[in-house]
Amino acid sequence: ASATYSDQSKIENKEAVELITALQIMTGRNGAFDPTANVQRGEMAKMIYIAMNGVDDKAELYSTLTNPFSDVGNTVEEYWGVNYVKWANYKGVISGKSPTMFYPKDNVKGVEAAKMILVAMGFDAIVEGYQNNSNWEFNIAEDAKTYGLLEGLGYDCLKRPLTRDEAA
Numbered sequence: 001a002s003a004t005y006s007d008q009s010k011i012e013n014k015e016a017v018e019l020i021t022a023l024q025i026m027t028g029r030n031g032a033f034d035p036t037a038n039v040q041r042g043e044m045a046k047m048i049y050i051a052m053n054g055v056d057d058k059a060e061l062y063s064t065l066t067n068p069f070s071d072v073g074n075t076v077e078e079y080w081g082v083n084y085v086k087w088a089n090y091k092g093v094i095s096g097k098s099p100t101m102f103y104p105k106d107n108v109k110g111v112e113a114a115k116m117i118l119v120a121m122g123f124d125a126i127v128e129g130y131q132n133n134s135n136w137e138f139n140i141a142e143d144a145k146t147y148g149l150l151e152g153l154g155y156d157c158l159k160r161p162l163t164r165d166e167a168a
Contacts, residue, residue: 005033013152016168020047024055026168035165042072042081042104044113045088047167048120059083065090069102079104093119095131107161111137114144114158121147 005028011017017033020026025047028034039047049059063074065086072079072086079085085102088094093116096102108116115130118140125131129139141158144150150157157166 005031007032007035011035012165013168017165020168023051025050026164033164035163037164038107038161039113039164039167040105041094041102041108041112042079042085044108044116044162044167045094045104046081046084048093048116049084049087052120059087062087062090068100069096069104070100072102072104088116091120092125095125109160110153110158110162110166111140111144113162113167114149115140117149118143118147 005011005017008014011033012035017026017035021028021033026033029037053059060083062083063086067074067082067086068089069085072082074082076082081104085094085104089096089102094102097106115125115136118128118130119125123130123143128143130136133139137158141155144158145155153166
């Protein structure tokens with residue numbers, strides 16, 4: 001079933017939006033997709049979680065995992081996406097902006113989102129030079145291009161906050 005959003009005409013990546021809507025990786029907001037809105041870091045963690053595990057998952061199982069990020073807390077009352085962040089940290093998909101801060105409500109830059117996706121695809125962030133490496137952004141950009149993450153987008157999206165349309 002194809003989703004029809006009230007702002008359908010503003011969506012550039014229509015097939016991608018249809019697919020991620022069907023998979024429930026992203027959903028609309030009050031009948032609209034809101035394609036130009038930026039994606040937050042915590043939202044990106046949730047999207048990758050659902051892509052990897054589906055929606056009928058047991059995200060609460062991850063509530064027992066260690067959480068090094070004080071700005072995420074430990075309960076959904078503190079931050080709605082805490083269990084997605086815990087899972088993504090446990091799997092190495094994400095890293096904080098510091099050892100104790102993740103900044104889940106900050107906009108995710110394209111290069112950060114690409115790193116999360118590449119690691120979720122099975123790349124080792126340390127081995128590939130995605131973190132703890134002065135060329136981390138270049139390394140991510142090269143692999144993002146090589147593995148099709150930039151198809152239809154271009155390198156520009158890596159340098160700035162990622163929109164919902166681009167994330168699709």
